[in-house]
Amino acid sequence: MSQIITFGEVLMRLSPFGNKKFIQANTLEFYFGGTELNVGLSIANFGGNVKHITCISDDFIGDTAISYLNKFDLDTTAIVRSGRPLGVYFLEVGAVMRPSSISYNRSHSAFSSIQPEMVDWESALADGSWFHWTGITPGLTQGSFDTLKEGLKLAKKKGMQVSADPTYRSGLWKYGVNAKDALVELLHCSTIFIGGINEMNEVLGTEYGYTNEEFIEASKLLMETFPSIEKVFDKIRTSINASWHKIRARMWNGEEFRETQDFDITHIVDRIGTGDAFAAGLIYGLQHFDDYKSMDYASAACALKHTYEGDVNYATIDEVTRILDGNVSGRFNR
Amino acid sequence: MSQIITFGEVLMRLSPFGNKKFIQANTLEFYFGGTELNVGLSIANFGGNVKHITCISDDFIGDTAISYLNKFDLDTTAIVRSGRPLGVYFLEVGAVMRPSSISYNRSHSAFSSIQPEMVDWESALADGSWFHWTGITPGLTQGSFDTLKEGLKLAKKKGMQVSADPTYRSGLWKYGVNAKDALVELLHCSTIFIGGINEMNEVLGTEYGYTNEEFIEASKLLMETFPSIEKVFDKIRTSINASWHKIRARMWNGEEFRETQDFDITHIVDRIGTGDAFAAGLIYGLQHFDDYKSMDYASAACALKHTYEGDVNYATIDEVTRILDGNVSGRFNR
Amino acid sequence: MSQIITFGEVLMRLSPFGNKKFIQANTLEFYFGGTELNVGLSIANFGGNVKHITCISDDFIGDTAISYLNKFDLDTTAIVRSGRPLGVYFLEVGAVMRPSSISYNRSHSAFSSIQPEMVDWESALADGSWFHWTGITPGLTQGSFDTLKEGLKLAKKKGMQVSADPTYRSGLWKYGVNAKDALVELLHCSTIFIGGINEMNEVLGTEYGYTNEEFIEASKLLMETFPSIEKVFDKIRTSINASWHKIRARMWNGEEFRETQDFDITHIVDRIGTGDAFAAGLIYGLQHFDDYKSMDYASAACALKHTYEGDVNYATIDEVTRILDGNVSGRFNR
């Protein structure tokens, strides 16, 4: 009854050590990630009951991915397998003014072959109370869009909470569907909007600026346009450079505007998946706390994620809570 | 005037260290390989002038591949780039009775998008005297088959030597062309056959056994069927287990049968690319030695390759010659 | 109804890379193992439904151990936690005539604090059909002996199969109980004896030699002395040196004597847990095959384990079967 559902591609991440480029390396580290998976694993680490639905390859790489997910005690029973290979992304980690670079090998991956009939949504959502989706999945293929749509419709019918992170990524949406149209359709099934001015302008066709006032205006218009949406949460990242960011968040829940303190991340360990950690913190928070504390929890979770290697936030509820209680000096736990 | 041409896919090889499985690992080694490339690089290490023709990805992984080939002083000027990702293969290295396992991610790779019009064969073969091909390339896609065919026809027209390693791999040939028909067509452009009973039976539709007598019979029939073929070289591998092999070779050059001694490879370091090292030794040998010494050179090169990590044979002409001179005790070079 | 139960300590294994000694190293590899756990994980890899019962530390090392077990899809629901640290063993891997060396840090470990009241055996064995124990557990502490005894009594009462690997290790049994007395008591709850002449002489107080004839005699006496025991399986290891072993097995099932072929393991990758792989193969086999095929399966599983790094046998049922079908040459799986 209280299972959180995430749906999306599992990718293998391949990266040289430290700040090396591939051209300098002959060894790599690998992780498994994917924006929706990262959200699911992060919630599982908070102690939530999470099921991830995806399609992975039917080879020893797929077996390795399953084994990796099992480490986190995630429900993997609804995962389907395909003869196609697992998607891969290659990462070169930048520093200071050098940006990180990513190259994808996912366009004919196992997940890209997914079709609605491959997922038994009735059974998959049987215990579901929350469904989280992002703008990556509908941008991949017609099949992944259709499959997501079917899941969201059922989620809506069952009265589940549906959180949307409608990130628009320009490298996707190559298969013929218009991004805005697709996102609009999916947002009508959603109840929580996780996104900022850019995402709202994208789906509203507006040109709001970044002030708090305009954020409130945009949120109001969004909630008028998409009546199912009850709350808007926006994570704001200030990049001093690739190694040093600041994070804060703001929200409009239909009644009040609030924003959090700044979290100053002076020495970033791994930036991948930090937005997903925010979403995870929010989803976990909204099930246990009020809106404002949820946003605070999400921001602290996001900040903490910058200190873990890999795509996943390993922070537990206690560790996030300690940050919220003001223990940010990083003294030893013995 | 004396350039050796190799044509085929460049793959990134990803493998855990030692005998680990992916499920046990979080770090990998990577190399670049591919059967025809391995032949080319091995010949370059012998001191030959080699041009490799291929299509690789237009990202930092493709840049890394080019840089890797440049290390060997290979002519990379005819390489074309594609927006598709580089092909990848995953390798788990076995031992004793445990076989190594491979999983491919190549079916929509940069090379799989190659089409005849992407290669300027006239220019590419301008200085070519030898063209080497294998049964992998025509088995990938219609485009790779057609592109190879066009190259081979020009090579034949120019009177180049053409060596064929018509390995049949059952995991390929998914795109609609019959393997035997394709290989037969390509063999008619070829002058040197590198293969054994299985390969001859495959293209002849026969069922010869493995004795020397039947090898000679099969070779004679092959040379009747394919009049362009002048010589047949067969490498025979005896596998005690995955860690211990013996290698020998035999040949029929239209006039005489010869076979080599056994090379006893008691502690295999890396088995990948050992057949390619045989082909490379043969191609290099036939340009410098008589048939028998070429076969001997090829066998010694093949044996030596088992002692190098990665897909490429690093042996120089001096090192192979030292083996042929009987120095197999592995004493120090100071 | 068909769950296999294993009960015993989980140890962290710490070892330098390759054949290095600690005195030469500053980095280590770690694994989790333990003789009964190894049996359980190996059966899980064959596809069996396994529950492992143990007591581990309540810190991030214990969390890591749980996560490690989850990778294998083992039932970890009956595991209890303790404020004491997880047991550790340090391993230096030998080669040729140099033996491997082990040093233990386990005498005040989490598991050593186990007491019968900490395990709810009724619930733990609810779905159990098979219980496997070894001579290590009763040799640790009074509490571990008592806890095991209670579990075995319930298993006997429920009519479960009980396999015993009554290895006697002289470094244990420091807490005041006589090894022979304890093992005798536990064997009276057991149905399958996995052990050889040394183990039978130990519990019978006899001095049989190693011939097949004496093995049969000893087995008969054992089965008279312990009427619950139905079958005896003996794995015979011939050590040429630390890097090269041969394995075969023999059995007496009350009616017939059989022995297997020799498996020649010319290049050992990791010897730890190979006996456990034999036991696992046997337990899995006896649930699916006849006695002789089970012994053959167990021997092949044991041989294969020598090719995996770490304590666990990763071989699947298909991989073991391939060995039994005679495919021991280690050719590629593509």
Place this chain on the structure above:
Amino acid sequence: MSQIITFGEVLMRLSPFGNKKFIQANTLEFYFGGTELNVGLSIANFGGNVKHITCISDDFIGDTAISYLNKFDLDTTAIVRSGRPLGVYFLEVGAVMRPSSISYNRSHSAFSSIQPEMVDWESALADGSWFHWTGITPGLTQGSFDTLKEGLKLAKKKGMQVSADPTYRSGLWKYGVNAKDALVELLHCSTIFIGGINEMNEVLGTEYGYTNEEFIEASKLLMETFPSIEKVFDKIRTSINASWHKIRARMWNGEEFRETQDFDITHIVDRIGTGDAFAAGLIYGLQHFDDYKSMDYASAACALKHTYEGDVNYATIDEVTRILDGNVSGRFNR
């Protein structure tokens, strides 16, 4: 006549690379450390003559520890061995707002078995002029407390300088002795107090605040209460977060109060052992410089330690002096 004596447990430190958690790792780095040992090794690196007294395991891990200490040219002749294992601690290194975490496996270690009769203090202190102790040792077991007490009494009788770092750690003191009573008894044998307001409040039963004025008041009361104590040195750490600290120090030597500049450690490499480096700098300093320069030297040594991996300060006297001379820009030494 001029040997510095340190007495305390030697622990093996096990830690994943970089900022990884154990749950993400399969390889570890190891070091040997322990608060009193760190002080001793750091003084040895300054060029001091140091003897470390401890009890370590009688296995290859203990041999490795001895070999490690020998690297630093420490006097290890008074070390005794035990059949119990060496103590271990596991470390996960945090960053920014994530604290580092430590889990200990030391409660039944070789050192925890130490008893007064195992150390021949007369012989061990024969050439001793200085004895350094910390609040860790008396907090471990009755035996370690008693052994330390015996050593300190002899040191006092011989008129040696005795420096005390009476850190109170709440995870210790489980064996039945009251921490305050024990520390008070030991402080009566001590001449130099290395600690701040918290430590003074602990042993005085007071509640002084952190201002310089209160520090002076507390120091005066301390020196009244413990007439053997001549000087108080306090290291003040300001933690911006786990990756960025500032260090300064202050002192009261019975006559004057002084404090040092701030050392700004913007990119911490390894925080472990930095307090020990301060103590080592002070002990070395007080043997060669006046009080104020000693405190300055200690602060610079402490700051430098943050830049070395592992528990030990590798800084030489020249390197510390260079910092004191104002060369903190980190230009190359060629």
Place this chain on the structure above:
Amino acid sequence: MSQIITFGEVLMRLSPFGNKKFIQANTLEFYFGGTELNVGLSIANFGGNVKHITCISDDFIGDTAISYLNKFDLDTTAIVRSGRPLGVYFLEVGAVMRPSSISYNRSHSAFSSIQPEMVDWESALADGSWFHWTGITPGLTQGSFDTLKEGLKLAKKKGMQVSADPTYRSGLWKYGVNAKDALVELLHCSTIFIGGINEMNEVLGTEYGYTNEEFIEASKLLMETFPSIEKVFDKIRTSINASWHKIRARMWNGEEFRETQDFDITHIVDRIGTGDAFAAGLIYGLQHFDDYKSMDYASAACALKHTYEGDVNYATIDEVTRILDGNVSGRFNR
């Protein structure tokens, strides 16, 4: 016609990982570098056509160096070989207030044996339009000074641009020639001066200070003294500590003075070769841009180099341009 020529020693750099000292390590990373080579490789990465001239060892280390240079598609055809070993330098990387330390093993290296007759300058400079030299080469041996001088004379005669980085390093100049005299002689062949107040004072025998006004004065005097010099470029480094630098540049081109913004390098990855990256950026820039944009390009290139491991700047022209366009926040490239 447009080849850039660099001439100087190739050194193997050997360094422990991270901030480890050799005394803590048993593994090393290696790179190849050398100040003039770094300039050449950096220009090659910008897309320039570069030939590096040097003398390297005639062993497998020399082969490895050649292979390393080939990765960058550098023209290595003018490299000569020697029976002497390749020069080596050992590096310990500092942090915060700990400086990095370097120890050289180069005084009898392959390059130190170079003599004018070993380089065929006519042929080597056949396509050359630019020659870059530094103060390291003439400081090594009489032979290296003479060989450089001969090259520069020919470059001057051919009307090539000649850039000089007359760094004076006190550890060199042991062979009997006066540094100032040598540098003066070489500067009379040069057209671009890359250096600051220290370098100008060194060759002018003056004592100018560091203000912009004095920089202009010094530059004017320099250009009077060395009429061939047309422009002076000065890179100014502000070291907060070993981990945090700021970079800016200034110039006097005979007509106007300009200076760049500060680049704030808050988290240095590798400081080696950053000055060389400045020179490379300048040389590349002056061939494509005006003076001011060239200086800006050089500064951005220098700043970016601090983010790459090893001696070489991997930045492409696009990446440097992006920095100049103000994209310094390090957002992802996907």
Place this chain on the structure above:
Amino acid sequence: MSQIITFGEVLMRLSPFGNKKFIQANTLEFYFGGTELNVGLSIANFGGNVKHITCISDDFIGDTAISYLNKFDLDTTAIVRSGRPLGVYFLEVGAVMRPSSISYNRSHSAFSSIQPEMVDWESALADGSWFHWTGITPGLTQGSFDTLKEGLKLAKKKGMQVSADPTYRSGLWKYGVNAKDALVELLHCSTIFIGGINEMNEVLGTEYGYTNEEFIEASKLLMETFPSIEKVFDKIRTSINASWHKIRARMWNGEEFRETQDFDITHIVDRIGTGDAFAAGLIYGLQHFDDYKSMDYASAACALKHTYEGDVNYATIDEVTRILDGNVSGRFNR
């Protein structure tokens, strides 16, 4: 009174991991070695009291070497330092028929600068009872030859035992002295000859063959020619290939001929220093056992060394003795 003296160069060994070539690598392992040092360290590991005399560099590499020797509790008090760099050798490890390759960088090393006046032989040999030398040292430079000669003369005068391993290496002896003349002069100070037919033929100018009979003849002639020599020990290595050797030994002690069994080293881990381990075993043995047991001990020590990584034999007296007692099956030490 009973100190064993070794004298010779300490070299840093640099080698890629496993069987990689430098051209494939970017990381290395390093060790310190040198034939006489290896002998000394091996004897120290047996428990002997050893002093090594050498000259090393006065930089952090030299400090690291000293720290390395200290690990073994070797007497390093007679080591002198030089401004020249430490000698280095680069190693590529072969396998099967591929030989290992070595390249030296030692001709202007710290040790090559040694001169008789740099060593205070009277003091250095004060407690010496045995002096070991090899043919490497006199082959390096006039200074190293002269220094050794002076030491040996004093050793002879003091009546010390002197063991000679007069290996002739053709890459040395470049400085003007005739190898045979030098070795003859040094042998006249020696009492134990460790060498075979080749070494005897070299110094006798004879052409004996390899049979036992000729070995005895040669030994007799050697002992006539060099009356100080009392015994001849010859280690015979049979190389199946670079990965698989057999070792046995024979001796003539003036009265009887004996030879040992074959030790079959089926999986060589590291071949470097195995001859030194033989010498060490012999020296240690002759101080504790009779001639035949000493030779047996030396052979077992030599065989064991093949199983340790690096140049040093880590075997203890117990471990060698266990081999001699027939325990060569490599079973666990727990």
